[in-house]
Amino acid sequence: MTDSTRAGKRERLAAAAARVLHEQGVEKTTLADIARAADVPVGNVYYYFKTKDQLIGAAIDTHGRELETLIHRLDRLPDPRDRLKALVGGWVGQSDVTARFGCPTGTLASELDKRDDGLDRAIATVMGALLDWMERQFAAMGRADARELAVALLAAYQGVSLLTNTFRDPALMRAEGRRLERWIDSLA
Amino acid sequence: MTDSTRAGKRERLAAAAARVLHEQGVEKTTLADIARAADVPVGNVYYYFKTKDQLIGAAIDTHGRELETLIHRLDRLPDPRDRLKALVGGWVGQSDVTARFGCPTGTLASELDKRDDGLDRAIATVMGALLDWMERQFAAMGRADARELAVALLAAYQGVSLLTNTFRDPALMRAEGRRLERWIDSLA
DNA sequence: GTCTATAAGTCGATAGAC
DNA sequence: GTCTATCGACTTATAGAC
Numbered sequence: 001m002t003d004s005t006r007a008g009k010r011e012r013l014a015a016a017a018a019r020v021l022h023e024q025g026v027e028k029t030t031l032a033d034i035a036r037a038a039d040v041p042v043g044n045v046y047y048y049f050k051t052k053d054q055l056i057g058a059a060i061d062t063h064g065r066e067l068e069t070l071i072h073r074l075d076r077l078p079d080p081r082d083r084l085k086a087l088v089g090g091w092v093g094q095s096d097v098t099a100r101f102g103c104p105t106g107t108l109a110s111e112l113d114k115r116d117d118g119l120d121r122a123i124a125t126v127m128g129a130l131l132d133w134m135e136r137q138f139a140a141m142g143r144a145d146a147r148e149l150a151v152a153l154l155a156a157y158q159g160v161s162l163l164t165n166t167f168r169d170p171a172l173m174r175a176e177g178r179r180l181e182r183w184i185d186s187l188a
Numbered sequence: 189m190t191d192s193t194r195a196g197k198r199e200r201l202a203a204a205a206a207r208v209l210h211e212q213g214v215e216k217t218t219l220a221d222i223a224r225a226a227d228v229p230v231g232n233v234y235y236y237f238k239t240k241d242q243l244i245g246a247a248i249d250t251h252g253r254e255l256e257t258l259i260h261r262l263d264r265l266p267d268p269r270d271r272l273k274a275l276v277g278g279w280v281g282q283s284d285v286t287a288r289f290g291c292p293t294g295t296l297a298s299e300l301d302k303r304d305d306g307l308d309r310a311i312a313t314v315m316g317a318l319l320d321w322m323e324r325q326f327a328a329m330g331r332a333d334a335r336e337l338a339v340a341l342l343a344a345y346q347g348v349s350l351l352t353n354t355f356r357d358p359a360l361m362r363a364e365g366r367r368l369e370r371w372i373d374s375l376a
Numbered sequence: 377g378t379c380t381a382t383a384a385g386t387c388g389a390t391a392g393a394c
Numbered sequence: 395g396t397c398t399a400t401c402g403a404c405t406t407a408t409a410g411a412c
Contacts (some may be wrong), residue, residue, distance in 0.1 A: 025302030027215030030405060046407065102298060107356045109288060110298045114213030124354050131351075150365055151351060155364060156340070158349025163319075163339060166297045166312050175336055176343060182385055226394060229397055231390090240388065 010058075012038045017059035022104045026056065026111045053117050060119065062105060064126040071133050080137040084153070085181050087134075090176035091157055095170035100166045103161035105130075130154065141187060149187070156180060198236045198246075200226045205247035210292045214244065214299045241305050248307065251292060252314040268325040269372060272341070275322075276368050279345055283352060283361035291349035293318075295330050318342065329375060337375070344368055 016038035020029050031052060035042045049055040070090065074083045091098075101107065105127055112120040131150050138146035160176040204226035208217050219240060224231045237243040258278065262271045279286075293315055300308040319338050326334035329374065348364040 025215075025299070027213075028302050031407090032405080043381080043408085044377095044379055047378070049408095052406070102301065106350055107298055110295055111213070111348060111355055113290065114216050114295075120354070127351075127354055143314045148367065151348065151360055152344070152364060152367060155347030155351050156344055157347065159343030159345065160339065162294055162298060162346045162350070163315075163343050165301055166308070166315055172339055176340060179340060186368065198389085219389090231399085232395095232397055234389065235396070238389095 009038070009040055011039060011062075013045065013048055013055065014058035014062045017055050018062045018104075021059055021108065023058065023101050025107070026115070028068055031055070053119060056112075056119055057122060060108070060122045060126060063108070064129070067105070067126060067130060069129070080140040081184055084137050084184050086132065088157075088177050088180050088184070091161075095164060095173035095177075098161050098164050098173055099168050099170045100165070102165040103158060106158045106161055107165075123144075127154075138187075142186065153180065153184075196225070197228055199250075201228060201236055201243065202246035202250045203231065205243050206250045206292075209244065209247055209296065211289050214303070219243070231358055241307060244307055245310060248296070248310045250316060251296070252317070255314060255318060257294070258316070266292070268328040269375075272322065272325050272372050273369050276365050276372070279349075280362055280365035283358035283365075286352050286361055287348050287356050287358045288353070290353040291346060294344075294346045305338075315342075325335075326375075329376065341368065341372075 015036065015168065017029075017034045020034050020037050020124050024033065031045050034040045034055065045055065049058065069089075074086050077083045077086060109120070109123045111129060112123050131154055134150035134153060135146045138149045143149055156176065157180075160173055164170060164173045201222065205222045208222050208225050209362065210235075212221065219233050220230050223233050233243065237246065258275075262274055265271045265274060293311065297308070297311045297315060300311050319342055322338035322341060323334045326337045331337055344364065345368075348361055352358060352361045
């Protein structure tokens with residue numbers, strides 16, 4: 001089998017893992033679940049990943065790259081205020097998925113914290129990259145308290161994602177999105 | 189064995205479950221872990237609870253009663269604004285525990301959502317009771333948008349709890365607490 | 377390189393001794 | 395009523411056939 005096919009299966013497994021881990025949670029997801037979603041035989045997973053942890057790590061990397069792609073798209077907007085509001089708009093656009101499964105990054109971070117492996121540091125790095133980007137936008141708006149505002153905005157999203165998921169009500173996310181856009185506009 | 193001792197063991201199991209489930213997470217916690225924490229023989233757990241789910245349900249009830257006790261204490265304060273700020277102050281006081289294990293209610297809600305049983309509705313009820321109480325405080329302050337403000341405040345706490353836990357940094361919770369107190373004061 | 381069969385271990389739950 | 399011994403199901407991981 002050629003290297004390209006081999007790489008294809010590896011990537012398929014990582015992408016399927018990212019999706020299934022979000023929907024079912026880390027502990028409830030078996031390697032069989034991921035293998036089925038990726039259309040790869042169960043026992044064959046270990047040819048590509050030595051342990052389940054390594055596969056989870058690959059899923060985190062995949063998720064991190066998707067988040068980077070989103071950030072690069074937002075960077076095309078000239079005004080940092082518009083970039084932040086576009087980010088909020090993207091969250092609101094995902095409110096139905098969030099009501100069912102929660103925020104992909106947040107639920108993963110919450111679950112991985114309870115495990116002994118070092119994977120919680122990997123998801124913290126992904127979340128830290130988003131936080132740093134948000135801080136740069138607030139700084140470009142001339143705010144001296146950019147870091148604190150970035151934490152507040154990301155926390156507002158993570159929190160309303162949890163409530164949206166707990167009460168299974170996408171309207172919570174939509175209302176909070178409107179409130180956050182007004183808040184961004186109100187900042188000097 | 190008398191009924192009082194039996195009730196004592198039941199309550200000890202439920203209280204130990206609430207504590208261990210918060211620290212280790214639902215899926216990582218075995219019945220042996222809970223039995224050990226409650227100082228009850230492992231197999232004997234099934235005399236008091238028919239299934240693991242029933243024991244988790246009892247832990248949720250215990251947690252809900254603790255939250256009710258807190259709310260009753262806050263209700264003694266005459267000003268609704270002071271009640272909300274005292275609630276925030278309580279969150280900040282728990283920032284070290286939150287950095288290690290996250291918010292007890294939030295992590296439980298996030299984990300139970302991934303399970304098939306109906307326990308996610310039970311924790312949603314607990315969280316809904318807190319949300320309703322917060323709404324009443326904002327309404328007493330004369331706010332027509334009391335519900336939306338209650339969602340925003342609870343979301344801010346849940347979100348910063350997740351960030352505090354992910355980055356293992358209690359200072360995040362303390363800074364957000366100060367910001368939220370200023371925000372409450374700023375409301376008409 | 378790819379996949380099947382199975383080993384090894386864990387956990388929830390039960391049967392039955394005391 | 396209390397507790398021990400153990401069953402049965404499930405999951406990760408490996409050995410080895412093709």
